[in-house]
Amino acid sequence: MAIETQWHDYDVVVIGSGGAGSAAAHAAAESGARVLVVSKDPIGCSDTKISEGIITLRGSAEDADTRQVLSDNLRVAGADLPDPEITDAFAADSRDAYDWIRRQGLRPDIDEERGGPQTVPVAFGGHTHRRSVVHRNSGVAFSHAHWNAVVQGAGIDYLEDTWVLDLVTVDDGDPCVAGAVIYDAGHGELLAIRAPSVVIASGGLGTMYFPKTDTMRGNTGDSYALALRAGADLVDMEQVQFLPFCITYPPSYEGLIASEPGVAGYLGVLRDAEGKLLLDGLMLRTRAECAAAMVRAVNEGRGTERGGCYLDLTANVAAPRSGPYFEVFLNTTLSKVMGTVRQAMGRKATKCQEWWEVRPSAHYCMGGVRVGPDAAAKTDEDRAAVRGLFSAGQAMGGVFGANRLGSTALSENAVFGIRAGHGAAAVAKASKPADDAVFTPLLDGYRGLFGQGSADAPACLVRELQEACWEHIGPARTRSGLETMLTKIAELRRRCSEATVSCEGVWNQSFIDRVELASMLDTAEAVARAALTREDSLGAHVRLDGGQTSLLWSRPWSAVVRRDAADGWGVVKAPRKGTPFLQLLAYLYRDRKRKVALRLLRSLPLRWRDAVIEGRYRATMGPLKSGDEKVAEAQVAEA
DSSP states (O other), X not given: OOOOEEEEEOSEEEEOOSHHHHHHHHHHHHTTOOEEEEOSSSTTOSTTTTSOOOEEOTTSSOTTOOHHHHHHHHHHHTTTOSOHHHHHHHHHHHHHHHHHHHHTTOOOOEETTTTEEOBOSSOOTTOSSOOEEOOTTHHHHHHHHHHHHHHTOTTEEEESSEEEEEEEEEEESEEEEEEEEEEETTTTEEEXXXXXXXXXXXXXXXXXXXTSBOSOTTOSSHHHHHHHHHTOOEEOTTOEEEEEEEEXXXXXXXXXXXXXXXXXXTTOEEEOTTSOEXXXXXGGSOHHHXXXXXXXXXXXXXXXXXXXEEEEOHHHHHSTTTHHHHHHHHHHHTHHHHHHHHHHHOHHHHTTOSOEEEEEEEEEESOEXXXXXXXXXXXXXXXXXXXXXXXXXXXXXXXXXXXXXTTOHHHHHHHHHHHHHHHHHHHHHTOOXXXXXXXXXXXXXXHTTTTOOOSOOHHHHHHHHHHHHHHHHSSSBOHHHHHHHXXXXXXXXXXXXXXXXXXXXXXXXXXXXXXXXXXXXXXXXXXXXXXXXXXXBBTTBOBTTSOBOOTTTSOOEEEEEEEETTTEEEEEEEEOOOOOHHHHHHHHHHHHHHHHHHHHHHHSOHHHHHHHHHHHHHHHHOSOOTTHHHHHHHHHHHO
């Protein structure tokens, strides 16, 4: 059947309707732009919705938590790969961005003493200060607020069940955005959208590693592939964050999160398959540290049959006085997660009476589109950036570098979504529409895919790619594995170009699989090429055949990946500004001191240790109220 084309005009197209996309759309519309939001899934059904709903809010618990402190924490935790201008912007806007989400309907619990949102009782997920705020109903509370921002926003149109196939650009002295070509699955049509500004906010790449991921199925690397094909740079793509403590079995729960380092309690430890201590002080460690330790243990033959290790939280609940505090802390901070643990592992596991078998799972890409603090695409001085191209959320690079601190993603969404939306609207006002002829090659190319045939189904090729991604560009990497990955990608590209696509227009799943496969191939190649360039381990990038990058003695740099029509793929090293030596030394000293102190605490006799830990919990949680433990258990049962 013939595939029809519909033409539309907008000022700004926002790709993705999660936290970043909704913030960008709302900001652009506020600036007077006509906005179209394009989403594969129903509006608001993104990784934001399935998150734990924990957000970074600077100064929420401690007055000493200044902008500079938060910016430094982000940069040093990310091994100095983050762009200082971007981390400064994050720190400056985090409070205003949170207030924006609250105006859309988010309702936090209030700390009566400080008169602000209630934070978790520990410095969570690698933070140096308590600044992580928990919300009832987890990510659903955020998704409702973001849904409100789009659906109830004036000047915003939205399309669901639609796939952005490619961005259209023109070279008017410098490359500029002209619009986008879109597949509307519900109507079986191609859409040609004329728009001088595009905000890419379509999430990450977790589906490349399925089933070993806890992300939404739509995370097929579209953000990075669209940007690459439009001529933008990607940065830090080797830095894929793997949550360390995820479920290994049964298959229906594989890859889902079981816990976080920050909520492992004062006594939580990791053990290998034989029960030997692998890593302690978990509550003070980053996700990258924990995942790396597990990956190396498995590679040394010390892992379980399912390629995991054991998370041992039993000592936390065995203490008679502090144990009840830990149970309340765990079950209220991760109430939805504990419901999943109960369903997958049973009641004894939920009560932390037995070890949990866990394994890393793909969670977040710290890399992404190379942008400046205004979320606009940027590149080197000798290359022109694509005018009108913006990015926010997980699609954006430069914020986290080699490790993302827990609870920062929901803040990043709003901070840079708002900045991208305002910037995109400003560019649109100063732009002229492009000639319709620039859309023709892409429209003709995609129409030609309908009805083509060969022996390969795109869905089968997707599974081949996912297996190869986990093996070669997953949590552990080697040069030979990365080179094998590039060879596999080249083979799959050839087969993808000839893969079978049915001729149906409405909800053509084979066409969707073919399009998403192409995005995953581009994204996987970007990850592999960046990983080849970084020969030693750093942050979330673990090279089994290399050394460990020294934060003190090495000069930081980011891998920048680009793809030119004439020259093919290229990777360059972009120097980063390092943290001053004495400041970095002081940070590492404090971090080491806290971990040693926690190790000494574990070595105390039970009675003394129990009293100290109870005192720490009481200082931040207050005395347990009557029924607290029953309320926590009820939350788990409800989840």
